[in-house]
Amino acid sequence: MNRELLRQIPKVDLFLNDKDLLDILGDHPKVLLVEAVRNVLDRVRKGIVEGRIAKVDRKVIKEEIAKELKKLVSPKLHRVINATGVVLHTNLGRAPISERVADHLKWIITGYSNLEYDLVKGKRGLRYRNLEWILK
Structure with missing residues (x-):
């Protein structure tokens, strides 16, 4: 040495x-x-x-x-092609979303949103309120 x-x-x-x-x-x-x-x-x-x-x-x-x-x-995540034969492969991230939905999400997440705010009552709301209609 x-x-x-x-x-x-x-x-x-x-x-x-x-x-x-x-x-x-x-x-x-x-x-x-x-x-x-x-x-x-x-x-x-x-x-x-x-x-x-x-x-x-x-x-x-x-x-x-x-x-x-x-x-x-450098970015660590890259777009890949799912050639596994498994439609929703958990090792490949998540289910793809449409361009329209992605554009809307970009618009929402680059500012503030009513995630936990009840616009009608003007006070704190429930986080999952906006999803309840989907889950019924």
Whole structure:
């Protein structure tokens, strides 16, 4: 193990205000950048201890952090095709909904709604009141 190489590992703070990394982060919480930096620096540290890394290169570390950050901020859920033969397969999320319903839901969830508010009485209502007619 090379202690001098371990001392050369940059501190986490060095990367937290890096413009390129902040551009990748976008509107995501900064904790993701901290996680990406720590993950990469942990791998560098392990590589030095195991003798796989012979030089600490900040440029390479920054590139690895950028790759790690892109993985962390990328969407994890993807649309798939259900070719299982099971119409409602629980491992594939939920039953698909129509575009019309999705558009209406988007309109509702991007603002306030009367989920637990009785518009007629002007006071708190029951959460499931809007579903009772379906369940009868």
